[in-house]
Amino acid sequence: MEHIRNFSIIAHIDHGKSTLADRLIQHTGVVNDRNFKDQILDNMEIERERGITIKSQAICLPYKARDGKTYALNLIDTPGHVDFSYEVSRSLASCEGVLLLIDAAQGVQAQTLANLYLAMEHDLEIIPVINKIDLPSADVERVIGQIETELGLDADSHLQCSAKEGTGIEEILETVVRRIPPPAGDPAAPLAALIFDAHYDPFRGTVIYCRIFAGQLKAGDIIRLMFNNALYRVEEVGHFLLNREKRQNLSAGEVGYIIAGVKTVSDVRTGDTITLENRPCEKPLPGFKEVKPVVYASIYPIASDDYEDLADSLEKFKLNDASFIYQKDSSVALGQGFRCGFLGLLHLDIVQERLEREYDLSIILSVPSVRFRFTLKDGAVLEVDNPAHYPDPIAIAKSEEPYIRAVMMMPDRYLGAVMKLCMEKRGANSTLTYTGPGRAELIFEMPLAEVIYDFYDRFKSVTQGYGSFDYDVIDYRESQLVLLDILVNGEKVDALSQIVHRERARARGLQACERLKEEIPRQMFKIAIQGVIGGEIISRTTISPFRKDVTAKCYGGDITRKRKLLEKQKKGKKRMKMIGSVSIPQSAFLAVLKSDAS
Amino acid sequence: MSPAGLYVHIPFCRQKCAYCNFYSIVLEKDPSPFIHALLKELSFYADEFECFDTIYIGGGTPSILPVQSIADILTAVGRNYTILPEPEITVEVNPGDAESAYLESLRLSGVNRINIGIQSFDDRLLRFLGRRHDHRQAGAAIENAIAAGFDNIGLDLIYGIPGQTFGLWQETLSLALSFRPHHLSCYQLTLEADTSLGQQFADNLFDLPGDAAQAEFFFTTADFLENSGYIHYEVSNFARSASLFSRHNQKYWQHQPYLGLGPSAHSFCRGKRWWNHRSVEKYVDALLNGETPVEDAEILTADQLRTEALFLGFRTRWGIDLCDFEEKCHFNLLDEKRDALQRLAAAGLIEISGGRIRPTRTGLAVADQLALL
Numbered sequence: 001m002e003h004i005r006n007f008s009i010i011a012h013i014d015h016g017k018s019t020l021a022d023r024l025i026q027h028t029g030v031v032n033d034r035n036f037k038d039q040i041l042d043n044m045e046i047e048r049e050r051g052i053t054i055k056s057q058a059i060c061l062p063y064k065a066r067d068g069k070t071y072a073l074n075l076i077d078t079p080g081h082v083d084f085s086y087e088v089s090r091s092l093a094s095c096e097g098v099l100l101l102i103d104a105a106q107g108v109q110a111q112t113l114a115n116l117y118l119a120m121e122h123d124l125e126i127i128p129v130i131n132k133i134d135l136p137s138a139d140v141e142r143v144i145g146q147i148e149t150e151l152g153l154d155a156d157s158h159l160q161c162s163a164k165e166g167t168g169i170e171e172i173l174e175t176v177v178r179r180i181p182p183p184a185g186d187p188a189a190p191l192a193a194l195i196f197d198a199h200y201d202p203f204r205g206t207v208i209y210c211r212i213f214a215g216q217l218k219a220g221d222i223i224r225l226m227f228n229n230a231l232y233r234v235e236e237v238g239h240f241l242l243n244r245e246k247r248q249n250l251s252a253g254e255v256g257y258i259i260a261g262v263k264t265v266s267d268v269r270t271g272d273t274i275t276l277e278n279r280p281c282e283k284p285l286p287g288f289k290e291v292k293p294v295v296y297a298s299i300y301p302i303a304s305d306d307y308e309d310l311a312d313s314l315e316k317f318k319l320n321d322a323s324f325i326y327q328k329d330s331s332v333a334l335g336q337g338f339r340c341g342f343l344g345l346l347h348l349d350i351v352q353e354r355l356e357r358e359y360d361l362s363i364i365l366s367v368p369s370v371r372f373r374f375t376l377k378d379g380a381v382l383e384v385d386n387p388a389h390y391p392d393p394i395a396i397a398k399s400e401e402p403y404i405r406a407v408m409m410m411p412d413r414y415l416g417a418v419m420k421l422c423m424e425k426r427g428a429n430s431t432l433t434y435t436g437p438g439r440a441e442l443i444f445e446m447p448l449a450e451v452i453y454d455f456y457d458r459f460k461s462v463t464q465g466y467g468s469f470d471y472d473v474i475d476y477r478e479s480q481l482v483l484l485d486i487l488v489n490g491e492k493v494d495a496l497s498q499i500v501h502r503e504r505a506r507a508r509g510l511q512a513c514e515r516l517k518e519e520i521p522r523q524m525f526k527i528a529i530q531g532v533i534g535g536e537i538i539s540r541t542t543i544s545p546f547r548k549d550v551t552a553k554c555y556g557g558d559i560t561r562k563r564k565l566l567e568k569q570k571k572g573k574k575r576m577k578m579i580g581s582v583s584i585p586q587s588a589f590l591a592v593l594k595s596d597a598s
Numbered sequence: 599m600s601p602a603g604l605y606v607h608i609p610f611c612r613q614k615c616a617y618c619n620f621y622s623i624v625l626e627k628d629p630s631p632f633i634h635a636l637l638k639e640l641s642f643y644a645d646e647f648e649c650f651d652t653i654y655i656g657g658g659t660p661s662i663l664p665v666q667s668i669a670d671i672l673t674a675v676g677r678n679y680t681i682l683p684e685p686e687i688t689v690e691v692n693p694g695d696a697e698s699a700y701l702e703s704l705r706l707s708g709v710n711r712i713n714i715g716i717q718s719f720d721d722r723l724l725r726f727l728g729r730r731h732d733h734r735q736a737g738a739a740i741e742n743a744i745a746a747g748f749d750n751i752g753l754d755l756i757y758g759i760p761g762q763t764f765g766l767w768q769e770t771l772s773l774a775l776s777f778r779p780h781h782l783s784c785y786q787l788t789l790e791a792d793t794s795l796g797q798q799f800a801d802n803l804f805d806l807p808g809d810a811a812q813a814e815f816f817f818t819t820a821d822f823l824e825n826s827g828y829i830h831y832e833v834s835n836f837a838r839s840a841s842l843f844s845r846h847n848q849k850y851w852q853h854q855p856y857l858g859l860g861p862s863a864h865s866f867c868r869g870k871r872w873w874n875h876r877s878v879e880k881y882v883d884a885l886l887n888g889e890t891p892v893e894d895a896e897i898l899t900a901d902q903l904r905t906e907a908l909f910l911g912f913r914t915r916w917g918i919d920l921c922d923f924e925e926k927c928h929f930n931l932l933d934e935k936r937d938a939l940q941r942l943a944a945a946g947l948i949e950i951s952g953g954r955i956r957p958t959r960t961g962l963a964v965a966d967q968l969a970l971l
Contacts, residue, residue: 524945524947524968548786548813550966551788552834560873563905563906567902567905573970
């Protein structure tokens with residue numbers, strides 16, 4: 001155990017976590033240069049395409065230190081986007097220390113702080129690392145100052161590197177060995193292993209990722225999953241190198257995987273404790289803080305026959321994304337589906353894409369919503385995250401919506417633009433603090449509904465990427481809310497409904513109609529799109545039909561070619577949802593929330 | 599099985615037209631090796647095709663060949679297959695080749711229908727299209743055909759050409775009608791990427807009429823010709839009476855068997871389609887080696903057959919025969935697609951009656967979309 005170090009890299013998004021992880025992996029020789037590719041831990045296609053980390057990944061790096069001993073460094077790469085801080089917090093529960101990475105040009109950002117606090121909560125050893133020192137705009141002195149003043153850490157303890165150029169890497173590995181304590185825990189005690197992640201392997205069943213806090217585990221042992229007392233015989237245990245690497249046993253302090261033929265996917269819960277049947281530990285380890293979703297939307301299969309498939313896939317997906325929650329739901333327009341909770345719009349976007357790619361599903365997502373609260377005249381309190389459940393307006397005594405406290409950091413030259421944006425989003429009670437020369441921290445209280453509504457993209461664009469943003473939900477506040485319905489050819493499409501602030505309603509109605517006009521392709525009929533509030537039509541657009549769409553010449557040699565074109569179109573049409581006589585593409589449901597500015 | 603149609607592709611032109619993507623090469627040497635190859639290919643299919651009631655010699659430019667070659671081809675067809683009584687035998691003629699003597703010999707060799715590629719009577723537009731004739735030659739060609747005794751003359755015209763106003767198109771149509779042609783094909787100019795016009799369009803050298811204008815061209819053409827006594831029987835085809843509909847082309851739209859000879863020609867028989875090499879050289883070489891010059895083939899799945907039957911059927915005014923469709927495609931359209939059909943009918947795009955689904959004229963204009971129901 002003396003030779004194990006469990007650590008993680010945390011940072012604000014784009015400060016270079018995955019690149020540093022790449023360098024550490026290369027330096028320790030886990031992969032030879034020929035097999036190396038950038039962002040090597042981001043093995044999801046979608047992570048590589050978008051250049052972001054979504055899932056935490058673990059890898060065991062064998063490192064021969066200057067003291068002549070070989071250490072097993074368990075590195076856990078974590079995501080940086082605010083939507084995925086839950087992933088970070090789970091990973092940190094398996095670590096004794098972190099590398100806190102800071103971009104030499106951008107300095108301390110909102111997620112730098114948020115992640116630092118997470119690490120402090122877990123009582124971890126923190127090593128500040130200034131990255132990207134090769135950049136012409138790097139200002140190392142300023143960042144050193146920030147480490148002292150803004151992070152409250154000892155500036156002398158910091159390291160410098162350029163992950164891109166590969167400088168400073170060895171010093172980082174040495175410091176990990178020297179400063180991060182080896183894991184504690186008694187290998188002779190009863191087994192206590194914390195599940196921090198899992199995924200479903202079609203050949204092996206559920207693969208459980210865990211950190212052993214006490215005891216030992218080997219193939220053949222009978223394990224007990226403590227929350228529901230399910231029993232399984234362990235088939236295989238091992239470590240993660242780049243792939244699963246089978247081992248004789250896992251022992252206290254180690255991070256690894258367990259395969260135990262778990263076919264009942266719902267038996268495995270992230271945060272649960274695994275112990276041994278014949279010698280159980282006394283009580284489960286403290287699990288993870290339960291995450292509360294902030295954005296809700298319904299998922300429907302495009303073809304209603306695929307409902308069972310969708311149900312099955314969601315269960316497996318949930319294994320690998322503990323922050324995702326769902327329950328049954330049904331829509332008049334879209335049929336049977338599931339109401340789902342997400343940590344933010346990026347999370348929602350990623351879930352949709354992963355479900356389509358990893359499970360080969362064609363799905364439709366309804367317009368996202370936050371959870372509103374309505375007090376009725378009879379005193380009943382309703383929490384509504386689905387516009388379909390909006391109560392009868394006559395019965396409502398009080399409407400409330402969730403508010404957040406948004407923390408934004410940026411160079412002060414963007415203050416004007418950001419303030420204007422926040423006011424537009426009904427922001428209030430702002431405080432402004434200068435955290436250093438030319439750097440401002442702006443705090444606003446804003447309705448969460450406004451933030452899910454294209455705030456992040458616009459914030460990024462008005463600060464030209466130099467701003468950072470983080471938020472907490474603080475409370476519910478009274479608000480004037482109305483239900484905005486969308487009619488397509490006179491038929492209400494409940495999945496397009498939104499609960500909106502009364503003053504914003506008209507503008508939202510217009511916007512929704514315009515967006516739908518752009519997203520719904522022309523069809524054979526005229527399509528009328530209307531925004532309606534309480535029976536009153538507040539906006540309207542029409543999509544004119546095709547008047548001419550036919551090949552001029554179609555003789556012997558043209559037929560196969562024409563058929564292939566039509567087959568392609570037919571395939572495209574299958575990816576749309578028929579509502580009445582109108583085919584609505586998937587993209588339309590999310591586009592309703594986008595404004596002109598984004 | 600209904601009698602089959604025979605198509606013969608003559609892959610030669612004096613020059614390539616700027617819009618055409620049918621396979622052809624500029625004729626620079628003696629075409630007789632090709633004719634020999636063609637006659638050889640003719641002898642290959644006696645087992646699959648016994649008799650024909652239509653023959654269509656197209657291209658390319660068939661009229662680039664001496665009449666003797668056309669006569670040789672027809673004789674060879676007669677030697678290898680049965681030609682049913684009262685066949686329809688069509689040859690495509692380029693206005694520049696339509697000399698009286700040539701046309702007369704053509705008729706004497708058995709050809710009873712000619713189709714003349716007029717395209718336009720406007721010299722400026724003809725040049726834009728890369729045609730080698732002018733409006734005078736176009737008129738003379740029609741007069742010569744009438745004088746040669748043809749009683750089934752078809753004219754090809756093109757609309758939607760950049761720079762062509764409705765007025766100019768109307769003039770071309772009126773001029774065409776002044777000859778009282780038996781048959782008219784009016785095609786919307788369609789640009790293919792692998793043509794010279796397609797390339798110019800990609801390079802933004804000109805604009806095409808917009809969607810609304812294209813629809814306008816289509817509907818005014820149909821109005822004008824119907825008012826002049828023509829039947830609009832297929833998207834782009836009009837005839838003075840039902841007996842003057844192109845019998846050969848109907849076979850394509852009704853999934854009837856046809857044999858295509860010559861480079862790039864397609865054949866269809868019993869749910870199988872095959873097509874020849876799109877190269878004179880490969881075509882001739884294959885036949886010299888005693889092989890069929892087939893490049894590839896496909897056997898249509900039930901689904902593919904259905905898709906084709908739909909988009910081909912909706913191109914014609916007689917539409918789709920429901921019994922026929924069910925028998926051929928094992929699919930009851932009325933039962934399976936009731937809602938969609940009702941919506942299309944309510945929108946005035948189709949009519950369902952007498953065991954048929956017929957597109958209305960509005961429906962004809964969006965026939966490709968109808969097929970996606």
